[in-house]
Amino acid sequence: MLDATSSYKPMGRRIPTPLNRRIPVDDDRTGHRIVPETIRRSDRAPENRYGNRPTMKDVAARAGVGLKTVSRVVNGEPGVTPETERRVQEAIDALGFRRNDSARVLRKGRTASIGLVLEDLADPFYGPLSRAVEEVARAHGALLINGSSAEDPDREQELALALCARRVDGLVIIPAGDDHRYLEPELKAGVATVFVDRPAGKIDADCVLADNHGGARDGVAHLIAHGHRRIGFIGDMPRIHTAAERLRGYRAAMEDAGIPVEDSWMSLGVTDPERVRRAAEEMLTGPSPVTAIFTGNNRVTVTVIRVLAEQTRPVALVGFDDIELADLLQPGVTVVAQDAASLGRTAAERLFRQLDGTLVTPERIELPTRLITRGSGELAPRG
Amino acid sequence: MLDATSSYKPMGRRIPTPLNRRIPVDDDRTGHRIVPETIRRSDRAPENRYGNRPTMKDVAARAGVGLKTVSRVVNGEPGVTPETERRVQEAIDALGFRRNDSARVLRKGRTASIGLVLEDLADPFYGPLSRAVEEVARAHGALLINGSSAEDPDREQELALALCARRVDGLVIIPAGDDHRYLEPELKAGVATVFVDRPAGKIDADCVLADNHGGARDGVAHLIAHGHRRIGFIGDMPRIHTAAERLRGYRAAMEDAGIPVEDSWMSLGVTDPERVRRAAEEMLTGPSPVTAIFTGNNRVTVTVIRVLAEQTRPVALVGFDDIELADLLQPGVTVVAQDAASLGRTAAERLFRQLDGTLVTPERIELPTRLITRGSGELAPRG
DNA sequence: TAGAGCCTGGACAACGTTGTCAGATCCAGG
DNA sequence: CCTGGATCTGACAACGTTGTCCAGGCTCTA
Structure with a gap:
């Protein structure tokens, strides 16, 4: 469960109890809490707990009407004379009343x-x-x-x-x-x-x-159509559905074109910039260096853009997810965009x-x- | 207030009332709701409203313990025998009970x-x-x-x-x-x-x-230090505090350098791309064309970058707020960054x-x- | 003027939880 | 076998709201 790590215990039992203290006021004698003698409900003071917030009961008392009438006014229900409504509204404003939706929720x-x-x-x-x-x-x-x-x-x-x-x-x-x-x-x-x-x-x-699969396939096919055959893929862990689907799309496009995929072209499960960088550099300089990279999500894309900017030879790139300012870079970044x-x-x-x-x-x-x-x-x- | 525009009325009164229907079951006869005869509390059926969710009472009934004991187990309070706890836990799992935090909130x-x-x-x-x-x-x-x-x-x-x-x-x-x-x-x-x-x-x-004022002043001073004297400012409505402060910073830097500011250099209250574009173009081609622009926030900056990319002469730019990929643009975008x-x-x-x-x-x-x-x-x- | 019908207002119980307090149970020590 | 003290357990009343239902007061008609 969610656990507090500091001294603020939202639901804790050690909170100094201003919320629970019954404040003794003017002519009220309910300050005593030892004796639980049957407390008549209606003669409580207008003050109460909950951070001293006024309740409908308080509003009712002040306006000299019944509890339900206040509820009606607050909720805009019919059946209240304009005059009564005015009185209630006045009391609401004077007390700074705000309906407690927690209680409402419980009821409704x-x-x-x-x-x-x-x-x-x-x-x-x-x-x-x-x-x-x-x-x-x-x-x-x-x-x-x-x-x-x-x-x-x-x-x-x-x-x-x-x-x-x-x-x-x-x-x-x-x-x-x-x-x-x-x-x-x-x-x-x-x-x-x-x-x-x-x-x-x-x-x-x-x-x-x-459509992760189709999108990735289209993106990779786009690279193939521009003459690439050694295409790298950098994506997230295949445990993540989107990553797996995009990888599948990559494979499908390659297979459609009859290109066998080498293991060294694929890097799965890397997302942090350091490792993405290393992965990209490796597939660019390996024994069978790629001429294009397909990146599996926006974060990977951004890192790869940085790596490619450092390269001397141009390497093609298509990324999954659009990124801001992609059009202003040199070259502009081609992407498979999904509409978040x-x-x-x-x-x-x-x-x-x-x-x-x-x-x-x-x-x-x-x-x-x-x-x-x-x-x-x-x-x-x-x- | 928040208002529904469709037929889903979260708090409405017209919801078909599966939540309120008391479901008649086996040996229970409380299905009748006409006669409000004093209902004994403890012999209600385990079923109840609230989307049919089990409550602590249901768990208690099933485990054969008292209500408060369930509460104790759920909240990990001490004072419950391991054996009792086991029984309660079993009932909780069997019923798929989940504590209702709304009620808890109301109470606490x-x-x-x-x-x-x-x-x-x-x-x-x-x-x-x-x-x-x-x-x-x-x-x-x-x-x-x-x-x-x-x-x-x-x-x-x-x-x-x-x-x-x-x-x-x-x-x-x-x-x-x-x-x-x-x-x-x-x-x-x-x-x-x-x-x-x-x-x-x-x-x-x-x-x-x-530090909006200081940040903007530093940014503009930076432009001045690089030899600019005709510097434009495009920002949000001065009604917005940050915009006003940044404008003040701009003016302060200009004043510090003894440069009188011309009205045509300032564009206030524009944020939508169209108008920002027009504003930028106007101050670039006006009678006293600017050689640098200071932009008041990230959205403005992005638009101005686009405009400047279309210009033939180089125009300096400093923007308030950092933007992603700012380092990869040509030239890289100098910004006054705040740490969101x-x-x-x-x-x-x-x-x-x-x-x-x-x-x-x-x-x-x-x-x-x-x-x-x-x-x-x-x-x-x-x- | 009486009776029927409407409108307004209020008493009351529930919603599901927790704090309080007193009762029940158990055991050790006499 | 009883007593005293721990333990453990459960009955009950809140928390602030809304739905139900009834009691008056009013208006309108016969």
Whole structure:
């Protein structure tokens, strides 16, 4: 579970208890808490716990109306005279009352919030995706809670379950792991769930994916069409679905062209800049040096661009994922672009359709990718 | 308030009520709901509402123990025999029970979640900031709820207050507006609050800012040091604090150098690419054409880079905010960099120190910026 | 003016959890 | 066999909100 590492214990028991202290006031004598004598409900002081926030009861007392009447005003329900409404509103403003949605949620059973578990919010690919999900959520009156799994399956599970404990109405998950059976009780309990970017593992659930295989195949075929035969591939661990699919696309394109792939052309499971750099340099200088490289994701692409900028001979490059400013580099970077915002939007819309009830059967949707030629992928083979 | 635009009404009243239906089962006769005869609490069926999720009561019934014992096991409190614990754990697993944190929150008064209101999650500047806040929150066992204001003060307020209604323990706000008195009741109620990137308006609160004024002044001074005298400035609306400060820094540097600024060199309040492009082109071709441009934020910088790439004469450029791949462009882009992650981390840490109680008096913290020279800012004046 | 029908307002119980407190059980020591 | 003290367990009342239902007061018609 999530664990505090400092002295702030959000749910702890050691918090100095200003929240629990009953403040003794004017003509009230409930300050004593030793004797639990049956406390009449209605003659409590307007002050209460919860950081001293006024409640509907306080508002009601001040406005001289019943509790439910306040609730009606707050929620804009009909059946309140303008005069009464005015009095209530006045009390609300005077006390600075704000409805406690936690209590509301408990009562109503829906939280009007959805959870998003992604890999890293700081990654330029996930920012727009997250924003797209947020926009859809907003259009449906829901808030978005999100968390980064840092590509760690345990952390993904921990996060997803923490969100379920908050009783989010739905979950959008970019999986890090490949076994999601831990979500079965949640699905059964009616938590709407959509997986994005990578499919769910071992459970039947909605997935919205990019056409990783086709995109990679097109990208590599593009290089082949420009005369390359020794083409390198640098990608993430094949454990990750997208990485595996893109690798498969690479292999498919090579096979279609009848080109046997040498092991030294492929580097799998490297993402940190240092190792990507080494991998790229090795395949450029090895016994059978590549004339072109296909990179499996944006981070790899950026590092490889740096390596290629240092080379004397021109090496062609096609990258998966678009990157900002790719058009301004020399040469411009040819990429297989997937639309992150569209992925997020599609997923979120399906999520709310699940909640609507208009969507029942889980589906697997693949969004097309787009090859954007800018120069680096059109270089002729040299060396 | 947040309003649904589709048929999914998270909190609405028209939801078909599977959640409220009491399911009649085996030997239970509480299916009738007409007669409200005093229902004995303990002989309800194990089924209940809330999407049919098991509750502690259900677990207790199945394990043959009391409600509180289940609570103890779930929360790892002491005082439960191993044998009892085993039985409870078994029931938990069998039923797929997951504690309802909404109810917990209601009872305990703390939600172990914090809110982040920023401008646009898709902006590469805010991604890392958000991630940094999340990491700190995670270290403190809290979840992060975030929302984008889209630079709209009303939307900022709507979001912040929605988060307060959820009773987040604290708020990190990147303000869009300049009047935050609406937060006064919340602050008084003990919601920890830190403003980042831009200061709070009309209330006394913690702020973590970058040294916008000093950074801009240094950047412009750098251009002046390289011989430029006709220097353009393109920035956001001065209504936005950061934009105003950077403009002030620009003016200060010019004044320090004794250079009078011409109106045609300044373009304020433009951010969309079209207008930035026009603004840049105008100051490059006007009666007193600039030889260098200082750009007020990353989005403007990117657009101006494109414009400059089309020019025949070299024009110097220094931009506020670092941008990815800036080093690989020709020439490399000289920037005044601020550390987004550090801003977020500092803010979040202060937030939790407020919650700790170790931090009381609001402060205004300015983090230094860093001039990174890469070429574009060192071009000599031409034209 | 009486009765029927509407409108408004309020009492009350639930939602699922945790804190309090008292009761039950067990064992060692007399 | 009893007593005293640990342990362990469970009944109960909150937390702040909303759904249900009923009681008045009002208006309108006959």
